[in-house]
Amino acid sequence: MNYNKLTPQEERVIIHKATEPPFKGEYDNFYEDGTFICRRCNTQLFSSKSKFDAGCGWPSFDESYPNAIKRVPDPDGIRTEIECANCGGHLGHEFVGEGFTNKDTRDCVNSLSIRFIPKRKGLPKIINEEQ
Numbered sequence: 372m373n374y375n376k377l378t379p380q381e382e383r384v385i386i387h388k389a390t391e392p393p394f395k396g397e398y399d400n401f402y403e404d405g406t407f408i409c410r411r412c413n414t415q416l417f418s419s420k421s422k423f424d425a426g427c428g429w430p431s432f433d434e435s436y437p438n439a440i441k442r443v444p445d446p447d448g449i450r451t452e453i454e455c456a457n458c459g460g461h462l463g464h465e466f467v468g469e470g471f472t473n474k475d476t477r478d479c480v481n482s483l484s485i486r487f488i489p490k491r492k493g494l495p496k497i498i499n500e501e502q
């Protein structure tokens with residue numbers, strides 16, 4: 372499987388499902404026009420238009436691109452984990468019913484799991500298992 376090379380910190384979050392500290396990630400307080408992609412495989416995950424400030428310390432989105440996110444029960448038995456549907460990389464957790472937006476969903480994502488591509492730049496090619 373060919374994926375983007377990850378730093379040890381990125382690997383800890385994306386592969387080993389760790390969580391980065393709140394309010395420390397590069398995309399927590401970040402609002403530019405563009406697309407957030409999976410740091411591991413370049414799959415388009417979220418439009419910047421779906422990002423909002425939940426005050427939780429991690430980037431929050433109320434909508435992902437169709438079929439970009441896989442939702443699985445978290446091992447803690449309480450939360451719902453979200454993964455990249457293409458490569459299975461850990462993104463964070465999904466919370467429903469908090470009332471932050473009209474969509475009533477918050478995908479709470481680790482900055483280390485995503486990369487931002489400004490609208491003016493082209494998106495990189497998706498890297499998948501079949502290459």
